[in-house]
Amino acid sequence: MHTLYASPLTCSLAPHALLLEHDVPHEVRYVRRGPGRLAVDEALARLDPRRKVPTLVLPDGEVLGEMVVVLGYLDERYGPERTPVERRALTRWLSFLATELHKQVLAPAFDADTPAEAVEDARARLLPHVLEVCADAVRQRQTLLGGPPSAADAYLWWALILLEHRWRADVPAELAAWRRAVGDRPGWRRALDEERGLLRS
The missing domain is CATH 3.40.30.10 (Glutaredoxin)
Incomplete structure (x- = not known):
């Protein structure tokens, strides 16, 4: 177990x-x-x-x-069998979400010890680009890798839950809709x- x-x-x-x-x-x-x-x-x-x-x-x-x-x-x-190319794509997405969204934006946003100026800087300077990259991917492929939702999609799903709680207006409508749809998996x-x-x- x-x-x-x-x-x-x-x-x-x-x-x-x-x-x-x-x-x-x-x-x-x-x-x-x-x-x-x-x-x-x-x-x-x-x-x-x-x-x-x-x-x-x-x-x-x-x-x-x-x-x-x-x-x-x-x-x-x-998960499903993946080719070496697909496996590298998954690792790339996991790393991107971990470094660019999780650690640079979400971690300070939900840390009471982070100065407000740093939180707002991450929101204004870093968040829009990350969300646009993710939105473009799901717009083209429905999921980050294409095919059934992967571990990277689960990571993005969690991140969007927190972002919508903190900064709902900043999350593009198409990503909010994607989050609801993918999150309907039992x-x-x-x-x-x-x-x-x-x-x-």
Whole structure:
């Protein structure tokens, strides 16, 4: 069985959705995050001193961390067969979303310790280009790679949920519609409903 260390509605929502979509036997252990967005959980700290979510423990005990690695593993292990070219395209999208959207825009936007000026700079200077690149891709191919939604689509889906919560007017209508459509997949919807419920309780 896989074990996913997660925190509700953080980026760990994306691997949670993929585990459910592919009917992978797993358990989710929700952890609280403290200063520096580090998990406050002794068990996770023993597994991985980086103390970040998502952390995925494989059935053989191997510990995976970082979004690109966790999502890449789930897609390779449980997603469709991909050619080497398609695999590189997936890695490119995962890396782009991780570096250009997640770390540069979303992380400061949801970090109370980030100065407001830095948040607004990322919103005005970086976000429009990233969203246009993503919108152009789904406009041409319906998903980032074409074909069924991939791990990269799950990553973008999560990011758009947060962006629409924080800056709804900044998200192009076509990306908002795409987010709703792709998020209607049963596993993705279950993951989102579960994590929203945890925040309400």
